[in-house]
Amino acid sequence: MAPVTGETEVVCSVCAARRADGDAVAALAWVREVEDRRARWLCPRCAREHVRDIEAKLPAEYW
Template sequence: MSDEPTCSICGRSRAGATAVEALAWVTDTDERGTRWLCPTCARTHVRDIEGKLPAEYW
């Protein structure tokens, strides 16, 4: 089992990312724990994230 985070939406692993790409990953922490989003999914859902909408609405 890998210690590298995976995107909670698309399942992409951060393992193959370059150093610059790895910095673009986003974390979201709530009562259920920490969720990771890859740069592509974070860009797609940036308004939902900034609006603090529950992940169920994304």
């Protein structure tokens, strides 16, 4: 059973990797996108591959 941390499990929307499988430093590199109020996560590897898409879509206040 997973420990209760107050956060839902984060899964990469591209490759289905789980953030919980990485270390704490790697977890910080995960990227969250919000589309139509729905959160979408990208693991560091996928975020790098899709960086151009992300930059085009993210609202300015995210940065």
